[in-house]
Amino acid sequence: MPTSRTGRPPVQRAPRRPPAPRPPRDNPVARLYGRARRAWDRPLTAYYLILGGSLLITVLGLVMVYSASQITALQLSLPGSYFFRKQFLAAVLGGLLMLAASRMPSKLHRALAYPILAGSVFLMILVQVPGIGVAVNGNQNWISVGGPFQLQPSEFGKLALVLWGADLLARKQDKRLLTQWKHMLVPLVPVAFMLLGLIMLGGDMGTAIILTAILFGLLWLAGAPTRLFGGVLAIALTLGFILIRTSPNRMARLGCLGATEPGPGDSCWQAVHGIYALASGGLFGSGLGASVEKWGQLPEAHTDFIFAITGEELGLAGTLSVLALFAALGYAGIRVAGRTEDPFVRYAAGGVTTWITAQAVINIGAVLGLLPIAGVPLPLFSYGGSALLPTMFAIGLLIAFAREDPAARTALAMRQPRFGRKRAAVRGSAVRGPRKWNTMRRRASARSSGER
Template identity: 80%
Template sequence: MRRAWDRPLTAYYLILGSGLLITVLGLVMVYSASMIYALQLSLPATYFFRKQFLAVVLGTGLLLLASRMPIKLNRALSYPLLVGTVFLMVLVQVPGIGRAVNGNQNWIYLGGPFQLQPSEFGKLALILWGADLLARKQDKRLLTQWKHLLVPFVPVALMLLGLIMLGGDMGTAIILTAILFGLLWLAGAPTRLFAGVLAVAGLIGFALIKTSENRLSRFSCVGAIDLGPDGECWQAVHGIYALASGGWFGSGLGASVEKWGQLPEPHTDFIFAITGEELGLAGTLSVLALFAALGYAGIRVAGRTEDPFVRYAAGGVTTWITVQAVINIGAVLGLLPIAGVPLPLFSYGGSALLPTMFAIGLLIAFAREDPAAKAALAMRRPGVRWKTMRRRVKKRPSGER
């Protein structure tokens, strides 16, 4: 087991396998969790599944593209991606173009049933642009100076956070903040800097929560087992009901009771609760194990590379996916306030799925760039393997067979 775990291609197969398994299982659960909601809207039962399937097809193309893109091209595209994302996030605030969903002004209407959430692409843009910026400064040995460590990286991140908070989406803002801290930590920021930034972020977060009754009520529902006098903890409590009724192996695929109008957002933010109800503890632990494998593989790629851009980008993507998964699952379990963020690769939503699958493709490309992994993959090509065997035969003494 130890030898298998230390093989050069372990991270490559973990990222590819866990990413695809999470996506396929998510497709199954989106269909099961959304069919009743679709029928309530007088839509076909497969409506949300078909949209998610289309997003998976497009996302698979992005994954394959990212997995084959050279690192230089990734770095070159980081600046246009950041500028384009900022432009779209500004358009969100323009009346007639931006659209509010569940009280958050963070969507652009594209026509028909399609909408776009630019802030989801903002996570990927910040990671690639920040990784390129920090890598160039590291090559010039400038990261030991605070001004080069913070500027312009932190101001640009704060600009993105401000645009997100204009729309009221605090969940996405928390994840973007985690990405910011993750990249600063990888760049070697001193502890006192983290303490100062965390203190400022904590004060700003406290003020934003205190001035919003909606956000304050979400904190009051952490660990709640009662609906509350006005039903303010309805979603949190029914999420626990769904998990509790699943038992060890669940009630069976498609047999959820909570998705019949009791649990809000069953196919998006609370799809993990439906998974627990239908597939039981075995299903939820399987999902957790897949995310743990993906997170471990991302850390391994970031830790073994000698390329600073790859280290920052892989670390940023791993921080993004793992923190978002922890926030989503923690909210469903009643351990964290409901932040309104989807479970990566698993929940319904093309705007969240597409950049995440592109990020998984980046991790696959980075895992392939490891010299030992390159050699192992080359040996698996039939032509290379045959040439290697011929060389070995030629090197043997004439008397050997």
């Protein structure tokens, strides 16, 4: 055995340990992404998106209606806030309808389907009666209800088709009849075509397009086969082509796609000045109330083309905010329809989502010059009480459906502190700990199986 100079054996040194690996640095972007993803997947996400998104769109719409309608009101020798006051009254009534619809159970929604359908058909028939129906901008789709107030029954026809169609398809699914094409089409398609016929008698093709979109949305949700879906689509496109071809006004609107000049006879005046309004807004707009196009240059500035005034006064930032709100509303509706086990809720939520998103796409597409001008308002945003009331009731439906989800119902019950409970045990205890609030953090693991 080798020895050192002192005669002692050498000291055995322990081998050096490899350096411990350094913990990975905390990535703030990944942490923020993880938090956002967990927050996005909470049970109440759809509920808050529908409630908050719809209220923000409505409030911003009231502001823009007031800004865009002042000049029009003064030109008609009316007070500058005339249209705003009417829209505000409609928003208050619509808010009450939304609150009532959000508190109704699904059984009551289904019970209202047939009365709303019958009432809508009756009112649309009255529109065609001379002396009762009122023509506005060449379309006879209005009924005077006294004073300055008018009612457009075709707007309520959208809500009627959603509720009645959802109830019909849900009952047939319960009886396992949707596997047969005749039960899928009858009587849904004939009733929808009846509503379309009554609307087209007044010449309102824009509303007819929205009803057609709702019909196809219901058929798609019901699982219509491709051949059946394609057949109904071919019939609708053929009828639409005939109606457009036989109307010089509709052909002129179709010819204004992508126009940059008013054209002969100023046939594309509205479409071109809508583009001018958007182009002059820039990134942040000219300022609220500082629009130039609303001074008589842009027709229907506070109704169909209010998005153009929004782009001029609030700029690209304002228009993108509106688009983001509608996108969030559409996503929340799809999420509610996709996570429910109730067929009526699935069809009704899908129908309402199709209605609002299709109408928003058609309106914004027309303002951008990508689609023909169809004369439909921007949901929850444009001026018009007849359009606002049924739309807010439909938003109430989505809120009610989002609340009925088991995970959302549990989360709503947990987020509220339960006052008034008996505290005898707490009072008699020697050591009083801090009060335990019933919050989401305590029962984060008690999620429904539907939440991923």
